[in-house]
Amino acid sequence: MVSSGLRRALKGTCAPTAVLDLDAFDENLDALAQRARGLPIRLATKSLRVPEAIDRALAHPAYSGVLAFSVPEALFLHARGVRDIVIGYPSLDRPALTRMVAEAGARSNITVMIDSVDHLDIIDDVRRSLAEAGRDSGSERTGPAGNGAILAEAGAASVRVCIDVDSSYRPAESWLGDRVHIGARRSPIRDGRAAVALARQVAARPGFDLVGMMFYEGQIAGTADAGRTVRQAIVRAMQRASIAELAERRAAVIAAVREVADLEFVNGGGTGSFESSSGEGTLTELAAGSGLFSPGLFDGYTHFRHRPAAYFVTPVVRRPGPGWVTVFKGGFIASGVPGPDRLPTIAWPPGLEYSGLEGPGEVQTPLTGPGTDSLRIGDLVWFRHAKAGELAEHFNDVQIVSQGRISDAWTTYRGEGLVL
Secondary structure (H helix, E strand, O other): OOOHHHHHHHOOOOOOEEEEEHHHHHHHHHHHHHHHOOOOEEEEHHHOOOHHHHHHHHOOOOEEEEEEOOHHHHHHHHHOOOOOEEEOOOOOOHHHHHHHHHOHHHHHHEEEEEOOHHHHHHHHHHHHHHHHHHHHOHHHOOOOOOHHHHHHHHHHOOEEEEEEEEOOEOOOHHHHOOOOOEOOOOOOOOOHHHHHHHHHHHHHOOOEEEEEEEEEOHHHHOOOOOOOOHHHHHHHHHHHHHHHHHHHHHHHHHHHHHOOOOOOEEEEOOHHHHHHHHHOOOOOEEEEOHHHHOOHHHHHOOOOOOOOOEEEEEEEEEEEEOOEEEEEOOOOOOOOOOOHHHOOEEEEOOOOEEOOOOOOOOOEEEEEOHHHHHOOOOOEEEEEOOOOHHHHHHOOEEEEEEOOEEEEEEEOOHHHOOOO
């Protein structure tokens, strides 16, 4: 339910627009910190995509460093003054990698993700190109460190890397292999032997520093477990088994790699798995971001409840018939397996539901149900996106509401010209 204070604050506002309840956001900052049980939280910035919200989170003492989505995002954040950036996914973006490697400050503050020697080869190619450009422009020096010298130095400079380890659950893996795979399809690195082999490849190559490892247990952190259905009972049983299996495997992989490299950090978890991840004893930090906005998907968890903080509002533009209203736009479908849980949650007024034949649409969204009785042309309907940061891809800014009034408007990545 959307509070009356929020609704009053947006009355008369030009819509559609995104809304951030700053009081709820701040409460969620504290709630995640408490759930982390003393481990620092690396902020997953793609789950926010609002620079000022990122700054506000990083000002909290429990949050340290960020987990970015891509090299362009990492460079964007670094230019804004963010330091200690880990890129959560491998990149083949040669132009962006070239900019990162060529800039000493960015290179020393950004860690790239790998799970294959192919990723090392890409970076080596980038460095060779920079070194060759440096040699070609060596005669252009205008001082002790001219353009050629800078490019040549960048071509030889070390790049910080982190190994991504698959943290999915495979029941009876010794018999079935990966035929039953529950969780994200991410890295081919799964056990200590594979992780050590890649770590040794990093150590053997000049210009690479292995500084971290990452584990993301999406089948725990990103899978709702609430409900009394047989399916949800199976989900909870799977998660208990996965937590136990991962704790043992993760400890063994980390110990093996620490024999090869002096790791600065071991990252894991997600908003939905803080309790198990923080209590495991293997991680040096947790990663989270979605919990600060608390999108619709988080309504289905049993062991925590954060306050919904992010919304979008859109006006009623038609009343096509008794028991029906149509709002403008609204078809902001979340990524993942298509299904009802990827649709925006209708947050207010109560008693509304989608049309079974249209659903939420790009240009219009018909709604039906008893909640339509009180709605007139121009009234606002409130929605929550199913996933957190994806909401920002649809708006250039977010209306900030605090203490029952609009206090500011914060630009999104999209508004800054950065589209992930």
